[in-house]
Amino acid sequence: MRFSVLASGSTGNSIYIENDEHAFLVDAGLSTRKLEKLLGEVGRDMKALDGIFVTHEHSDHIRGLGVTARKYGVPIYANEKTWKAMDGLVGNVPAEQRFVFDMETVKTFGSFDVQSFAVSHDAADPMFYIFHENGRKLVLITDTGYVSDRMKGWIREADAYVFESNHDVSMLQMGRYPWNIKRRILSDVGHVSNEDAAVAMSEVVSEKETRIYLSHLSKDNNMKDLARLSVSQTLETCGIRVGEYVHLFDTDAEQPTELVPV
Amino acid sequence: MDWNKTKTIFIIVFAILNVFLYSLYVNRYTEVKRIDVQGETKIEERLKMDGITYPKLPEIETASFASGEVWVFDPKEVKDAKGQTLRLTDDRGTIVGVPKEPVSIKGEDGKLDFGGLLDKYVKNGSDYKLWKADEKKREAVFFQTIDSLPFYFNQSSTLTVHWNEALEVTDYQQRMMDEIVLFNQEKDLFPPIQAINALYSRGYLKTDSTITKVEMGYSPLVQLTKTQVFAPTWHIHVKLNDGTSEDFFVNAVDGKVLDKLPEQIIEEDG
Numbered sequence: 001m002r003f004s005v006l007a008s009g010s011t012g013n014s015i016y017i018e019n020d021e022h023a024f025l026v027d028a029g030l031s032t033r034k035l036e037k038l039l040g041e042v043g044r045d046m047k048a049l050d051g052i053f054v055t056h057e058h059s060d061h062i063r064g065l066g067v068t069a070r071k072y073g074v075p076i077y078a079n080e081k082t083w084k085a086m087d088g089l090v091g092n093v094p095a096e097q098r099f100v101f102d103m104e105t106v107k108t109f110g111s112f113d114v115q116s117f118a119v120s121h122d123a124a125d126p127m128f129y130i131f132h133e134n135g136r137k138l139v140l141i142t143d144t145g146y147v148s149d150r151m152k153g154w155i156r157e158a159d160a161y162v163f164e165s166n167h168d169v170s171m172l173q174m175g176r177y178p179w180n181i182k183r184r185i186l187s188d189v190g191h192v193s194n195e196d197a198a199v200a201m202s203e204v205v206s207e208k209e210t211r212i213y214l215s216h217l218s219k220d221n222n223m224k225d226l227a228r229l230s231v232s233q234t235l236e237t238c239g240i241r242v243g244e245y246v247h248l249f250d251t252d253a254e255q256p257t258e259l260v261p262v
Numbered sequence: 263m264d265w266n267k268t269k270t271i272f273i274i275v276f277a278i279l280n281v282f283l284y285s286l287y288v289n290r291y292t293e294v295k296r297i298d299v300q301g302e303t304k305i306e307e308r309l310k311m312d313g314i315t316y317p318k319l320p321e322i323e324t325a326s327f328a329s330g331e332v333w334v335f336d337p338k339e340v341k342d343a344k345g346q347t348l349r350l351t352d353d354r355g356t357i358v359g360v361p362k363e364p365v366s367i368k369g370e371d372g373k374l375d376f377g378g379l380l381d382k383y384v385k386n387g388s389d390y391k392l393w394k395a396d397e398k399k400r401e402a403v404f405f406q407t408i409d410s411l412p413f414y415f416n417q418s419s420t421l422t423v424h425w426n427e428a429l430e431v432t433d434y435q436q437r438m439m440d441e442i443v444l445f446n447q448e449k450d451l452f453p454p455i456q457a458i459n460a461l462y463s464r465g466y467l468k469t470d471s472t473i474t475k476v477e478m479g480y481s482p483l484v485q486l487t488k489t490q491v492f493a494p495t496w497h498i499h500v501k502l503n504d505g506t507s508e509d510f511f512v513n514a515v516d517g518k519v520l521d522k523l524p525e526q527i528i529e530e531d532g
Contacts, residue, residue, distance in 0.1 A: 092470060176516060183314045225445035226484065226491055233487040 001112070001133040001262045005162055006038040008029075008142070008215040009253035012060050014210040015140055015162060016044065016259070017131055021110040025052045026129055026140055027061040032068045042259040046072050050109065053101065053116075054078035056143065057085040057122035066090030069097055072258045077101040079116070081125035103127050119144035122189040130154060131262075138262045139163075142216040145188040147200035157206040162251070165198075165214040165231055166191035167221040175221050191216065196228050198234030205246055211260070215251040224250045305459045314462070316473035319455060324448040325494035325514065328408055330439035332418045332490070339385070346383050355418070357436050361382055364430040365426060367423075376402065378421065379431050385438065390421045400425050405479075406443045412479040414511060430502055439490070449494070449515050457496040457512035460519050466510060468502055475499035481511055481520060495520070 006014040012030035016023070016039060025046065028035060036046050036248055050072055055061055065086075069076050070093070077099045078086065101107060103125065106115045111131040120126075121143045131138040139155040141147070142164035147155075155161070172193075182188050192200070201212060214227045228250065230243040240246055251257055265268045311314070335357045340348040349358045361383055370374030374395050380387030391412050405412035406419035413419045419439040424432045447522035452460075454476045461467050476499075480492035494514040511520040 153434050168484055174483075174518075176518070223327060223445060223447060225327070225329070225447065229489055229491070230484075233489065237487050 001131060001136055001138060003056060003131075003138055003160070003162075003262060004256045004259040005213055005215060005251040006035065006256045007040070007253055008162075008213075008251040009217055010060050010219060013142070013216065013252045014038070014064075016042065016256075017138065018044070018259075019110070019112060019133055022050045022112055023048045024050055024109075024112075024114075026067040026239050027055055028052050029059070029061040029063050031072045032071060034057045035064050035068060038256045042158070042256050046074075049074045051075045051077055051099075052127050053088070053114065054082055055128050055140075056121060056126035057082050058123055058143070059089070061143075062086060062090055066093060069093045073097065075099055077107070079103050079125050079127060082123070082127075084189070096131050099169060103132045117151060119137065119151065120146055120148065120189050121188075122184065123245045130158070133262075136262045142166075142191075145190045146182055146191060146192060152200065152204050156204045157208075158209040158210065159208070160213070161201070161205075162213045162215050163197055163201060164196045164241075165191050165222070165227045166216050167193050167218040168226055168230060169195070170219040172218070177220070183217075183223075191218070194222065194230035194232050198231040199238065201231070201246075202235050202238035203242050205240065207245060210246050211262075212246060213249045213251050213257060214229070215228075217251070217253075219242035220252070224252075274511045304464075305455060305462070309458070309462060309467075311463075312467075313470035314467050314477065316458060316471065319453075319476055320478060322478055323449055323451055325455075325478065326444040326448050327483070327494065327515075328442060328447070328492045329486075329489045330408075330413075330419070330442040331488055333438040333440040335438075352467050355437055357385070358433060360433045361431055364428070366428075366430055367425055368429040374402070374429070376404075379423065379434065380404075383431075384421060384434065384436055391440075403471065406439055408444070408480070413439070414479050414481050414495060414497060415510050416490070416492070417515050418490065419494070441489075451494060451514045452496075452512070452517040454496055456517060457498060457514065460512055460517050461498060464519060466508075466519070467500065470503050472503050473498060474507075478514065481513070 001019050003015060005019045006016050007030055013027045014029055015026040039046055049072060052100060054076060068074060075097050076093055079102055080100055098221060101116055103118055106113050111133050115130040116127045118127050126143060138160045139157040139158040140162045141155055144164060150196055166201050168184060172185060217227055228248050232248060235242050242248060249257065274428055288402045332355055334354045337350060340350055345363060346359050346361045365379050367374050367376055380390060389406050391407050393403045394406050395402040402423045404421040405414060418437050421433045421434060431482050477497050479495055479497050482490055482493040483493040484491040496512045496514045497506060498510045513520060
């Protein structure tokens with residue numbers, strides 16, 4: 001299994017996952033043209049996609065979904081409530097390309113097992129995905145106000161994580177966002193802060209080589225260096241030595257990460 | 263019905279409509295630009311009308327955030343001290359130094375010169391920049407710098423020097439940051455004229471005052487477990503009509519006027 005975070009942030013999100021038989025996107029939150037370009041940058045083609053898994057209906061996750069589905073005939077997977085919420089947002093997706101992926105279920109695609117799990121976010125029925133192949137595990141978890149014990153149970157001991165590290169709490173509190181937005185971000189259905197993300201990570205990583213991609217960083221209330229510093233220091237406070245077996249990586253709103261094996 | 267004619271009529275009508283819409287767009291765009299230009303002129307004009315002057319402004323357009331860790335002094339440094347007696351506070355974050363021989367700070371033309379102290383006695387003394395020397399209190403405050411840019415009023419990187427009547431150093435207290443790094447990503451800065459405007463529009467700048475200095479430095483932004491993070495900050499020094507002066511700080515990334523930084527006071531210039 002290999003993956004690349006094509007883009008991450010409030011301007012658009014998409015993650016590419018492949019093995020020797022299949023290729024998928026999780027979310028298509030950028031224009032189709034942008035997705036084509038980003039996928040091209042990791043040496044891959046949209047034509048090879050076998051499906052797009054949708055996490056929730058917010059525009060930064062589905063902006064290019066309808067056009068991509070129609071242009072490439074790609075099957076789209078989402079739960080029923082998300083499909084309903086996407087009505088009128090993604091245009092017409094042909095019935096033969098619409099598939100329901102229920103919450104907390106597993107679908108198998110060749111040697112890939114794709115598992116869905118619930119997150120806490122202000123969308124219709126938000127969920128994220130875990131990819132399993134040959135005992136290797138890739139967890140994608142962003143857009144959640146907190147990481148519950150139930151979520152921790154699902155995501156424990158993965159080999160790689162794409163983990164939300166949305167904001168620095170002080171920057172958000174001091175920043176120029178209106179109070180209602182600040183309250184939403186800080187709420188249980190908003191986004192996780194650098195420190196909260198790190199505490200959750202410390203409870204789920206095991207003592208094996210683990211890659212953690214810090215993602216969905218706020219443009220105004222976070223910075224890559226700050227997120228990395230904050231997460232690594234909090235992890236170290238929790239007894240996890242970063243750089244030894246846990247490795248942190250940046251993601252970007254416009255640059256894909258290197259396509260790496262899990 | 264002649265479809266060819268109909269098609270031609272439609273093309274002509276839409277072409278005319280497009281030209282019309284484009285001209286509307288160009289007019290609107292030009293108007294908006296004109297308003298911006300007038301707005302900018304207005305700031306400068308309003309400052310002029312209120313008798314507020316300012317020097318040539320720095321032309322720094324981008325800067326990085328910075329981070330640093332509080333230095334914990336090694337007791338060995340205290341033992342090995344030469345030419346001075348050193349003492350550590352309990353948290354080992356502050357070192358207090360007392361020179362054994364008199365160290366004069368008497369400079370040319372009656373000015374104070376701390377070069378001798380900084381070079382020979384203070385650890386990484388060249389990294390510190392004088393912020394304020396109060397001759398009545400016989401106290402000088404220095405801020406640690408990175409690339410010559412000071413960390414304003416950061417309690418973890420300040421040097422305070424005291425002296426006696428003979429202008430000889432009696433003691434100094436030093437706190438220091440280590441592992442100071444600039445973040446990789448550079449941010450576009452709020453231009454200094456806009457920082458002045460932010461102060462002016464909030465009523466901080468008094469009539470007939472003189473902005474004597476506009477310079478870049480860093481102010482504390484975030485405190486992490488081990489590290490402090492600093493934001494690029496404009497420091498604006500204003501001399502008032504009555505001889506006093508004031509210092510203001512504006513976050514250079516988002517233009518927010520910072521509340522008075524810790525220990526910041528109004529200086530008496532005369």
